[in-house]
Structures are given as C-alpha cells and as structure tokens.
Amino acid sequence: xxxxxxxxxxxxxxxxGLPTWIFDAVWMVAMAAIVTVFVLVTVLxxxxxxxxxxxxMQSRVGPNRTGGRFGPLQTAADALKLLLKEDIFPAGADRVxxxxxxxxxxxxxxxxxxxxxxxxxxxxxxxxxxxxxVVAVSAFPVIGLIMAGWSSNNKYAILGAMRAxxxxxxxxxxxxLAMVCVVVAAGSLRIGDIVAAQREGGWFIxxxxxxxxxxxxxxxxxxxxxxxxxxxxxxxxxxxxxxxVEYTGMRFGFFFLGEFAHxxxxxxxxxxxxxxxxxxxxxxxxVWFLIxxxxxxxxxxxxxxxxxxxxxxxxxxxxxxLLVPLGLATVLLTGLMKV
Amino acid sequence: MTQSLTPTEHVTLNMGPQHPSxxxxxxxxxxxxxxxIIGCRPIIGYLHRGIEKIAEARTYPQVxxxxxxxxxxxxxxxxxxxVQAVEKLLGVEAPERAKFLRxxxxxxxxxxxxxxxxxxxxxxxxxxxxxxxxxxxxxxIMDLFEMWAGARLTQSWIRIGGVGQDIPDGFVxxxxxxxRMLPGRLDEYxxxxxxxxxxxxxxxxxxxxxxxxxxxxxxxxxxxRGSGVSFDIRRVEPYEAxxxxxxxxxxxxxxxxxxxxxxxxxxMRESVRIIEQCLRQLPAGEVMAKVPRAIRPPAGEAYGRVExxxxxxxxxxxxxxxxxxxxxxxxxxxxxxxxxLPRMLxxxxxxxxxxxxxxxxxxxxxVDR
Amino acid sequence: MLEALQxxxxxxxxxxxxxxxxxxxxxSANRIQDIARCCKEKGFAYPADITATDTGTELHxxxxxxxxxxxxxxxxxxPVSRTGGRLPSLCGVFAGAEWPEREVYDLFGVxxxxxxxxxxxxxxxxxxxHPLLKTSRT
Numbered sequence: 001x002x003x004x005x006x007x008x009x010x011x012x013x014x015x016x017g018l019p020t021w022i023f024d025a026v027w028m029v030a031m032a033a034i035v036t037v038f039v040l041v042t043v044l045x046x047x048x049x050x051x052x053x054x055x056x057m058q059s060r061v062g063p064n065r066t067g068g069r070f071g072p073l074q075t076a077a078d079a080l081k082l083l084l085k086e087d088i089f090p091a092g093a094d095r096v097x098x099x100x101x102x103x104x105x106x107x108x109x110x111x112x113x114x115x116x117x118x119x120x121x122x123x124x125x126x127x128x129x130x131x132x133x134v135v136a137v138s139a140f141p142v143i144g145l146i147m148a149g150w151s152s153n154n155k156y157a158i159l160g161a162m163r164a165x166x167x168x169x170x171x172x173x174x175x176x177l178a179m180v181c182v183v184v185a186a187g188s189l190r191i192g193d194i195v196a197a198q199r200e201g202g203w204f205i206x207x208x209x210x211x212x213x214x215x216x217x218x219x220x221x222x223x224x225x226x227x228x229x230x231x232x233x234x235x236x237x238x239x240x241x242x243x244x245v246e247y248t249g250m251r252f253g254f255f256f257l258g259e260f261a262h263x264x265x266x267x268x269x270x271x272x273x274x275x276x277x278x279x280x281x282x283x284x285x286x287v288w289f290l291i292x293x294x295x296x297x298x299x300x301x302x303x304x305x306x307x308x309x310x311x312x313x314x315x316x317x318x319x320x321x322l323l324v325p326l327g328l329a330t331v332l333l334t335g336l337m338k339v
Numbered sequence: 340m341t342q343s344l345t346p347t348e349h350v351t352l353n354m355g356p357q358h359p360s361x362x363x364x365x366x367x368x369x370x371x372x373x374x375x376i377i378g379c380r381p382i383i384g385y386l387h388r389g390i391e392k393i394a395e396a397r398t399y400p401q402v403x404x405x406x407x408x409x410x411x412x413x414x415x416x417x418x419x420x421x422v423q424a425v426e427k428l429l430g431v432e433a434p435e436r437a438k439f440l441r442x443x444x445x446x447x448x449x450x451x452x453x454x455x456x457x458x459x460x461x462x463x464x465x466x467x468x469x470x471x472x473x474x475x476x477x478x479x480i481m482d483l484f485e486m487w488a489g490a491r492l493t494q495s496w497i498r499i500g501g502v503g504q505d506i507p508d509g510f511v512x513x514x515x516x517x518x519r520m521l522p523g524r525l526d527e528y529x530x531x532x533x534x535x536x537x538x539x540x541x542x543x544x545x546x547x548x549x550x551x552x553x554x555x556x557x558x559x560x561x562x563x564r565g566s567g568v569s570f571d572i573r574r575v576e577p578y579e580a581x582x583x584x585x586x587x588x589x590x591x592x593x594x595x596x597x598x599x600x601x602x603x604x605x606x607m608r609e610s611v612r613i614i615e616q617c618l619r620q621l622p623a624g625e626v627m628a629k630v631p632r633a634i635r636p637p638a639g640e641a642y643g644r645v646e647x648x649x650x651x652x653x654x655x656x657x658x659x660x661x662x663x664x665x666x667x668x669x670x671x672x673x674x675x676x677x678x679x680l681p682r683m684l685x686x687x688x689x690x691x692x693x694x695x696x697x698x699x700x701x702x703x704x705x706v707d708r
Numbered sequence: 709m710l711e712a713l714q715x716x717x718x719x720x721x722x723x724x725x726x727x728x729x730x731x732x733x734x735x736s737a738n739r740i741q742d743i744a745r746c747c748k749e750k751g752f753a754y755p756a757d758i759t760a761t762d763t764g765t766e767l768h769x770x771x772x773x774x775x776x777x778x779x780x781x782x783x784x785x786x787p788v789s790r791t792g793g794r795l796p797s798l799c800g801v802f803a804g805a806e807w808p809e810r811e812v813y814d815l816f817g818v819x820x821x822x823x824x825x826x827x828x829x830x831x832x833x834x835x836x837x838h839p840l841l842k843t844s845r846t
Contacts, residue, residue, distance in 0.1 A: 054467075054468075057468050058467070058468050058471035058472070059471060059472070059475055060471065155350060155352050155353075156352075159352075159374075159689070228465050229465070229537055231465065232690070305467060305468050306466070306468060306531070307465075307466065307535065307537055308461065308464040308465050308466040308532075308535065308537045308538045308541060309464055309465030309466075309537070309541075310537055310540065310541070311540070311541060311688060311690040311691065312374060312688070312690060313374075313688065314540050314541075383829060383830065384828075384829065384830040384831060384832065387830045387831065389839065391815075391840065392839055392840055392844075552803065554753050554754050554776065555753065555755075555802055555803045555804060556755075556802075556803050556804035557754060557755045557756060557757075557802070557804035558804075568776065570776050575776070575779040576729070576779055640761075642730070642772070642783075651756065653756065653757055653772075655757065655759060655770070655772075657761050665761065665763075666761040666762070668757075668759040668761075670756065670757040670759075670772075674807060674808075674811075675804055675807065675808075677807070678803075678804060678806055678807035678808075679803070679804070682803075707830060708830070
C-alpha cells in the first residue's frame, strides 16, 4: 500500500506507545475489509448487469422493480432471500466437508484481490511474486467444487465435480502459459512491474505476439470461471446445477458470490495484464480501471448468452490439442522476440 | 479405464421425472460407465390420464377437446386425426373452405411446435437466447390462434364435419404479416445455431438412427426424414387440401441430430409457403358440413392419419353404432420414438442425452395419453 | 398380396377384406408371427401400430403394417380370449413391436410370449387389473 500513508499512520500511532504489531494487525484487517466490501459490491453490480444484459439480448426487460426503474437493488433482495432460506442438509452428506466447501471456494477468490492494483497507489499488497500468487491461489476454488460435489452424496453433484476437476486442470496450463508470456515481456512477476512496462512501451495487447497470449488468457479465463461455453460443471440443462445441486440458502449464495467475484477478478486481471490496468488519459485511474474491467466482463457475458455449450470431451480436446500447443508456441515466440 | 488396478462399477443415474431437459415428465434410468451410457430404460406413465378409456364414455364430439391434450404443442393435428377417422365412419366430407382452413391451422400448429423444438433444443445445449427468440415468435402464432379460436394452445377447432368458426376479419392480413416476417427470423436462427461451430460439434454425427432401424422401429416424421427416408403422410396419403398444394418434403441423409434439426427448419419454411398458398386459394363457402346433431356412426372401424410435427399420428376409432365410441386408440409418434431411444443412446455420453432426446422432439402428453 | 398370403397361410386367414388402402385380415393367433414375417419380407416393414379392442365377448389385437413406398396397409386382427389371452410376440420381427405390445399387456392383459421385457408401461408396476377391458369401470 502507499508507504507514506502507512508511515504517517504508523508514526501517529507510535505516539500512543502501542507496539507496531497491533497497528499492523489493524492495518491488515482494514485492507481486507476494504477489499471485501469492494468485491461484494462489485458482485451485486455484476449480477444485476448480467440480468440486464441477458434480458436485453433476449427481448426482455430484466429487473425493473426493486429500487427504481432499473431494479438495482434486485441482487440485494435476492441475497436477503437466500439468507432467510431453510438450511437444508442432505441425508448422507459429509457434514464437515459439506460445510467447508463454500468457504474453500469463496475465500481464495477474495484473497486473490490482494495483488490486484486498483490504481497506481491502491494495491493491498503488491507482492514480488504477484503473478505466481494469482496462479496458485486461483487453483484453490476447484478443490472447493470437488469437496462440494463429493460431500453432497448425489450423483449429479459428483459428475459436476469430476467435470470441474478435469476442466480446471486442463485449462490451468494454457492459462499459465499465457501469463508466462506477459511475465517474459515485462521481465518480472510483480504486477506493479507489469503495469510499469506497459506504461513505457505501450499496452501489451498491442505488441505481437501477445495478442495470442491475450486470446489464450481470455478463453482459459472463461473456462476457469465455468462460464458458457465451459459451464459443464454446472450444466443446468443436463446436471441440474451440477456440483452445487444440494446447496440452498446462503451456502449456495457463497458459490454464486465466488463465481462472480472470480469473474470480475479475471476480467480485471486481463485488463491489468494486457490493457495497461488503470492507465489512461483524462479520467482518474480508478475510473479507467473500472471501465476496462467492466468492458471485459460485458464481453464475457455477451458470449455466455450467445453460444451453446461444449461437451466434456470436446472441452478437453480443445484444451490439450489446441490451446496447449498454441500456448507453448506463443511463449517461444515471446521469448525469441524479446518483446 | 484401467480395469485391472481400479475396480469400477456401473453407475445408475436417474434423469427425471423432474429435470429441465426431459421435455415433460419422463424418467430415464441411465446405466453409466464413467460418462458413457451403456444402457437406458425410459419409464413413462407420469402423465397417463386414461384418455382412451375416457373417450369410451363420451359422445363423439365430446372427445375432440380431449384430443387437444395429447400432443399439446400441436393440438390441431390430434383433432384432425380423430375427426378424420370419425368422418370416414360417418361418410361425411368437410366443405372445401373448411379443408383449406384446416390446413392453415395445421400448418400454423406445425410452425409453433417446431419453434418450441428449436427453442428447447437450443436451451438444452445452453444457447439460452435462442430459446427466448423461439418463444417470442411463437407468441405471435398464439395471438393468431387466440384471434381465431379463442384459445392459445388447445384450440379444439377442427370438429366433426368442418371447422369451429370461420376466420375473423383481419386474420388473413395478420397471418400474411406473420408469414412475411418468419423467414427472416429463421435466418437469424441459422446464423446463431446452424453455422455455430459449437452447435455443430454437439449435433453432427451424434445420435445416429440408421435408416433400416428407423423403419423397423416405426419411426416417422422429422426423426425418420432425418435418416434419408422421404415419408410424409401429406404426400403419401394426402388429406384435406394437401393434394392441391405445392410444397417440398424436407429430407436429410445424415441420420444425426443435426439432420433432424435441419429437417424441422426446412419444414417451417415450407409451412409458410403452404399457409400463403391456402390464404390465396381460400374458396368461399360454408365451414361446417351437414352433420346430424347426435352423431351415431354405423358400426365399423376407421383409422385417421395425419403428419403431425412429430410424425405419423394415427387415430383408430371403432364404432358399435351407439353415440359413444367403442374404442379410440391414438398412435402417438413420440411413444414409438421413445421405444427406439435406448438403442439411439447407447455408446454416447451424458451430454449427448439431451441432444439426442431433444432431437427426436417428444411430447409426454401423447406418449402417456 | 392377398393371394400370396392366402396361398401360404390359407387356413389361418379367417377373413379378408379390402377397404380403401387397407387390406383387413382376421387371422388366427398361432400363425401371426409367420404372417407378420411374410409381410415384412414382402416390403411391409413399417410397424405402424399395435393395439387391441374389447368387443365384449373377445379381444381383437390389431396389427397395422405398412409399405412406405406404395402406402399400402395391412391391418391384421387377431381374436384373443379376454382372460388369460396369449399371443406370440412380434419383437423378433419388428423392433418397434416392443413398446406397443407392452401397452396392450398393460391395458388389456394379453401376454406376449417371447417378449424380452413384458412389464406395465403406462401404469405403475403394482397396478391391479387391466383398465381398458370393458369390465373395468371408467
């Protein structure tokens, strides 16, 4: 975070005679709270956005009652409804794992926001290993999916969980390869450095062969977030909700929250890696950040409502036979061209 | 699967009767090995209402509204089959104008039913937007029905001797308007679905129904025409105004889900042509023949047969000379096609179940009766 | 067609009548399988329908076969006893006989010998009686 602000607050607190670690703890909690609140508000906005966009594409209106003509409070109302629902626990389900699964899905999704730069000065913690951290923590939610599917004691859930595992593992590799291209081009794993490299030489999307990396990242990001055409783990029309079929109330809400939070993260991260993050003329950086992230989110939603779904073997084939070779080739090219 | 090291079992997965993609209350008991289907047992009867038995306790005209509820997505076809059989028993023929109006109603029903097919088929494959587009077009047809018959879905408008009532003023213009608009919308579906790589990957080569197997099972309609068999009752055994009309029978050689989908797309376009011809050639005259008040056909039996959107829909009526039929049996194409489903599903994956089941386009109302 | 059948199965064909496109035959139960097979070989490969009627004194199981190319139909009616009626199954001849025969069993109580899976199809497995018989009340 902004070191001068930190220093100033530290000095101010030092005057009271408190040991530094208390201040550090309060600082961390404050950061976490701010990020969490931002994510939650964003999820509310995203769910509303999805409903409005899909409605517009389908000749419908979408939410238009709660909170005014455009229904902005619809998601909040839905969240409240979920909170008030009966907490159903399926017979034969593994209590501990069942209870734990939503957290394993949601918490890492929140954690990953730690390294995301909202603006030049607003980063929770710009780790030296930023990209590595993202890759590592992004892999966690899949474990949560599998836990959910397995503990539900339901064949549909298990099918969904197995598909999620297969899909996630398959698409992890092209995802990492795409990110490696950017890392090679920027010369550092630290996200602040990646943004800086774009400030000097222009956005990465404009540099060949990083357009390929962008394409790879975009596709695999959709697969990681389980959005159509890669939404097999949930495949509504086949598996009736797949891995979270037995979840109700706020537990289900957590999965939903996690999915949208993850969606926003991959979009924002895409903007950071390829579109110069919060850089841009005239408008304040925070606004640019939001514009770029939301633009990518909207494109992802647009695709979701247009295109049918692939079958599991087609998804796997697509990843292993097309994306992985393409990713390897792109990394090679990037290295050779020393972009 | 490495059978030596990891002992694997066959899993029995139950799809339905409440399931978003079984098109009604159908239960499929699937035997799976991983994601591959090795066996399937359809269990039906959840919508059995005993219509055939009820019909034996009703007078002949009273049975007509019951027929609507069989294949409820295309109720006029059911009416037509039953009425055809009764008219054969009575030796009555509907007036010319009624025949053309019946064809208009039948073809509008065909379009409506195929739109539901496109909508649900796309929805099952997660192209949700097309679902809403299809329903939006169908609403326009429902409006036409409401204007004419007062009912959106179960019109009961084809009656013994003719048609319930003549078309109201303004109907011809609105119907023409609809016919003008529909081909453009069908082109839109073509862009969204037919040309889409993912849609093609999910439907091409999937769910093969070989020609001989189809005939041996008694498959009909688009399901059989998608396997290269040019069998359309409107051509083979023309009824009503069809002999005077010019249209093509849609046939595709590929035997897969895509073929059946393409057949239905083409049929919608042909139906538009048929409706336009009927509206142009509509003769003046009565819409109901002289039929006795109390209908007592002489003893005997007759079989009425129509090309419903699902296939060869037949109605077998046996009369014993009284005012109530001695036996009414409905030969439902969906029932026959479900019998062929286990063979069609074998060897495919779970994801293909929805595609294959959707492509044969069943309606549980006529399966269970 | 009628001549061919009569020459082969003369005694089994109780009566024959041509009504429009339909060749209506009444045959006896023991030869139904052979007659069906013969029809199939002659091109009537499409099993349009299998159903039954209760005339009050006996059941008539009605088979409707069709030749797609020429749209000729053969309607074979087989008299069967109302209680404990048995018929040879046509599943070996037409794959599409399986479900309609189950329906006739379910609603009328006719048993089909040789049927691979003769269970009720429309009613629940534990249903008692056969509703479409005239003795069953509506």
